[in-house]
Amino acid sequence: MSDESPLIRSLRAAVAAAPDDVPLRLHLAELLLAAGHSDQAVTEAAVALQHAPGDADARALMMRAMGVPTAPADPVSPAAPTEADLPSQPPSEPGGFDWTAAEREIEDAVPPRFVTSERAMDSLAPATEAPIAADGGGDAGSVSAWDIDAPGSVSLADVGGMHEVKDRLEAAFLAPMRNPELRRLFGKSLRGGLLLYGPPGCGKTFIARAVAGELGAGFLSVSVNDVLDMWIGNSERNMHEVFETARRQAPCVVFLDELDALGAKRSRSHHSEMRNTVNQLLTELDGVDAVNEGVFVLAATNVPWDVDIALRRPGRLDRTLLVLPPDAPAREAILRYHLRDRPIESVDLGRLVKATEDFSGADLAHLCDSAAESALLDSARTGTVRMINMTDLLAAAKDVRPSTEPWFAAARNVAMFANDGGMYDDLLAYLKKKRKL
Template structure:
């Protein structure tokens, strides 16, 4: 209940007796003393201050709802001012059977006393399982409108683009042909490869090509400490996508969202993987128009059931950028920096095997070197080829540890030819 009470003292035109003034002082010192407040209300009512008496009786009722004296005083105060009138003849609305109409009384004093309980028809946000007030509804997930990024914005990687076009984009762009050949307008594609090679950017480009909405989902969007909330969050992601079709759901770091259940000790994570499998199957729901893309650096840690036909049944290896891609990435990261006489061709050759993130780091390091020289000499100088080649020489490609681990998998755990594409690349690059 509120600790502060409104000032109900009458204006200058309505004089009060010294006794009422003394009682007001006492009530101000002990605002929760119900008998004292009722005594003041009765004196106010006898003195003809009906409105002030209503306020005092209402506050007494808010602290003692069953107090018979408070109810009787409220009934008198709500009627015509008649100090000599008996309590049994209130002018306030009375229901059949002589019971006081509390709904009408509440309406009369609603602008003074807030309701003790929410109305049954009040529209309030539902509470979460933990009572936090965060219902975790589908609107809580960000849905990006169709973006302007297209596959043409992805530098190089022509083989990747051709495979995407043939295996994924063409059926989705031609719904009539898909229906003719019995191909449902749904799909799942797993992108895997070394970190920093543009898997997320490619996923956004696919959404742009399809003119579809885009939802990016990571482990932090789904995992919850409360039992059952993680599964519910996963369901809400797909419910949002089904309402926003066509929509691309991008599952980032799939090895965290869909780790092998045989290696998972926590029941909550196993249940989350089970829920993801259910959503991909579309049991009880229609997934037409929902395209699922997933990315991982370690596909060998993903639960095998997720790669079953009908789920994430198509796999695409995203390798470090080739020569044309490195050229485009380097030019992009140097476009707003002060450069002079930069031989991009030499730099492209010197960065073979670098990821997109590595190339960005090369440009950042070269800019840092030129900045420090300018600060030391007091003369601003441009970034040149020497800065960039020096940075490339000092940086070790972040893809090397990944290929070291992937080589063992491709050679000794290539069940069903899952990693044939990776094996072919390793042989071609002489990394075996």
């Protein structure tokens, strides 16, 4: 660009020659931000996060480039990390960016660099709760803090098969988020809402985590049990605190699991507390009292027809993606994963994939467990240990009934008779393709 300094142009050439050099790319982003090119700085920080997911320096720089305020650090207590405990950083250049000072500045706003990211959690519970008063009054059950998973290494490349789902995610959601200059040109804000729907056990939660990894964003999973409270007003307060936490630690993906429970149709709800919770969710999605820049809202449901229609209004969860049972490449990857540490012999994955049409990922895991159990019991009866073979796997495939069938039976009527505005055109097309109509 004509208004760039020679130093920035030289750094661009150096980054192009060494695209994996994260410190060099972050130095370029810092200079771009200082020169007033915040959108370009966000782009470089996002690319750095793709090479080094969870890098606190890249996240801090992205937050500053996006204008997201950071909470001031508390005074260092005896339990707080000292400078010797902090990871080493490149020394600051004269007039350059002080990496150590930046890490101290954001230590209370950004999750720690090293966390236990392998834990399997369907939902994240509030960190602390206020004590319940004996008379039932006060702020019983109110949420004071939420845990956010730091950006993980999971990306869409880790999702086996499902190429059509990944292509639609890239075109409808990820590509606009990765290109701030194009967003600015076309007036698109750094926010978004996407509703994932489909049969249970088909990987909607895993896909949401993969999206967070692609965006280099934190991940906050919320279920109805985390939000609803027996005391009046606490459910709305909990919902507000979820989004406030995400705004403070943006970029962040807020994953609303089982949206049909969190955002059920208000016309069918007989409890004012549930209706008020849905109203609060609508307010948070609109960003009425705060800016949702850098907050990406993903939601999942098995029954989208039970979700309040206001949640799918433009500007909220206005994009939908049908997550179907895993296709053949995905089934092969899932079966290979669940059999990887088990004693097997002469397993024909191609034949097994053909025998598991319409199986969900959970069904495939159950199939492998059943086959392993059969071989184990046979070994116990005969006193001779034998391997899991195709006979075990095919027998399990015959016994395990696809859990997706009841879902498609219910979805068929919705797609045929309640497809207002073409909301379920993708589901209708799939049912016709599979001759399920």
